Amino acid sequence: MGILSGMRVVESSAFVAVPLAGMTLAQMGADVIRFDLPTGGMDAGRWPVAPNGQSLFWAGMNKGKRSVALDVKTPRGREIAQEIICAPGDDAGLFITNLATQGWTDHATLAARRPDLVSVSLRGDRHGRPAVDYTVNPAVGFPMATGPEGSEEPVAHALPAWDAIAGGLVVSGLLAAERHRLRHGSGQAVDLTLKDVAAAMLGHLGIIGEHAVTGTTRGRAGNSLYGAYGQDFPCADGRRVMVIGLTARQWQNLLKVTGLSEPMDALANALGADFRDEGARWHARHAITAVLAPWFKARRVADFAADLDRAGVTWSEFRTFSQAIEDDPDLSPDNPIFSEVTQPGIGTYLSPGTPFGFSGMARDPATPAPLLGQHTEAVLADVARLPEGDIARLFDAGIVAQPSRAALRAAS
């Protein structure tokens, strides 16, 4: 059932942020209807792909949604999309998009059909320019503060972090505006840009303030934890671990478990520093690492893992994606958020449901992404309330589409 059971959200989207927002809502129980061209959206082939060319990305980002294939390049197709978005229902009239630049899904246009519509539109930047995670990130400065100390090469992150952060805000903005509608009856156009999400974060993290009051900002610091202590260490077995001394307790636990309190005190004395102060640890990080590194270099991860856990040290191992997927019980059916799901046209593999646990309801296992157009007929009938004959004519005219009966049978 899910905590958002009964809510209906329509999505016109591509790529990460808005699809992820829709999926987050779907995995909390909302009926999320995504519409795409019968040939698929811009992200229909987004990598990674299966050997048969099917997009594993698309399958990952659209789990639990309903899919409508609709030729919105035709006037009737657009009208049907608008009917679906604006269909009646107290818990409907909710729309999320990152494609509103196309005009016909503008809030004003839609609100003429349903005045209490809540729409959330994510755009590139406030000037109407396109932007993606890969361009927003360099623009605000993170790649120039990433990678080895002393390097001059920018390093872009591999995680589409701004997209994922913006996707979370799309969910929050939608739920906040719907909450307001419940109380006051009024709809709302919620606007957000990917660039503003990143720009605001520079402020939230104190980076803009730092520039203002110190005239400078942080530079590259390799894998060091910024502003306190945390470092990666190669071990005797060729593995590498990340070890954290951010809080006073983490720092003390680390010294205790390695038995290096004494040389660390000597180091602090030599430097005239007090390592109880996180800034002092940051300034002395290279010297601190020199004291700690031989301890890790002389040991295999298996030699110290249990001790570190017992001592409450905050640490982890560096893994490749494949190592993590193969070795980590948190990435296995042992973790209740995961289950083996059969994705039609691709295969059966481990898929995550919502990471939330809600005490008042059972955890729903993950469900697959739909086939493109899998729910076209159902949504035209149940949501747009079109008569059977009209629906047949739309199929005949190629304005709407759905997979073959055989594919639908195989998928359900």
Next chain:
Amino acid sequence: MGILSGMRVVESSAFVAVPLAGMTLAQMGADVIRFDLPTGGMDAGRWPVAPNGQSLFWAGMNKGKRSVALDVKTPRGREIAQEIICAPGDDAGLFITNLATQGWTDHATLAARRPDLVSVSLRGDRHGRPAVDYTVNPAVGFPMATGPEGSEEPVAHALPAWDAIAGGLVVSGLLAAERHRLRHGSGQAVDLTLKDVAAAMLGHLGIIGEHAVTGTTRGRAGNSLYGAYGQDFPCADGRRVMVIGLTARQWQNLLKVTGLSEPMDALANALGADFRDEGARWHARHAITAVLAPWFKARRVADFAADLDRAGVTWSEFRTFSQAIEDDPDLSPDNPIFSEVTQPGIGTYLSPGTPFGFSGMARDPATPAPLLGQHTEAVLADVARLPEGDIARLFDAGIVAQPSRAALRAAS
């Protein structure tokens, strides 16, 4: 006023995810009350810091909240915290925390006082082990997929991305559970772990599926856009730009504006590839870059910026944080999400309000973070409803604290 005006949320937190969640709610108009020890929370001194030692990070993460300084190491202090969390009010009884491991703010304990409490608790991992962004990220594999192709060195991201993503989910989970309470009257314990947020994302992005159906996962790809085309290019003025050819249109626009369609066709022919296919662009990315690089190397950014914008190319420049703050109008008061805010004890600098625009309400300018304990007396009186005499005794006993009258005057 804000879209969440009237809602009251209590926060017991430190560092990024939950403070960011509380601030997101506060900047949408909720009354967010954060309580800390009179000596400050674990993040009271988090870097970056001002020359006088005041935390710019703390100021950034707690904008617009009310602060209560409360000695929760004493039984009476804990009881008062529980009274504040569970105080009456239809739009109250909402609690977010990443410190619930301490026990006395467990949902069950609090729900004994207020059965319809909605709490969201973010923990490290599902086993009860501590975890932070700096450890979760290596554990799931991103640092081993970041940085120059061919390198063996892991590169950690500089943005606390998992924290920010988890913070967004804390907001979404809270609003979803409060929506459910409005309809059904029942409270809810919402649980989430930082590790699960990252683990789920591996699935959402298709990385787990890729491993399952191909036996492999992506490796390091420098600053290349994964799975299609996008690359960084050094320019004649020593600057560097990121240029995207993810969608068919972006790719065509890029070829058109550089006038390199012909050599690109020749390259495609030579490779027997069709660059309309995004996977073909990805496989041929090095050769494609070799065709494009001389064009950028021969030009200054100023020579082509307007042309790229006019042609609808998705691109940006690489900047340091300082360059971005100094040069980008989106990081200036020209952007309506920003305003100059005086942060007591630190100074006046540019601060972001919410990145959302809600059509039904005016945009509130950013407000500063509170001084530690700035609202202790007010919250004890208005929320916990303690009589004046009791409040005076709590101050005398040192169980609660607030800044000096002079500091409060200066701050307001």
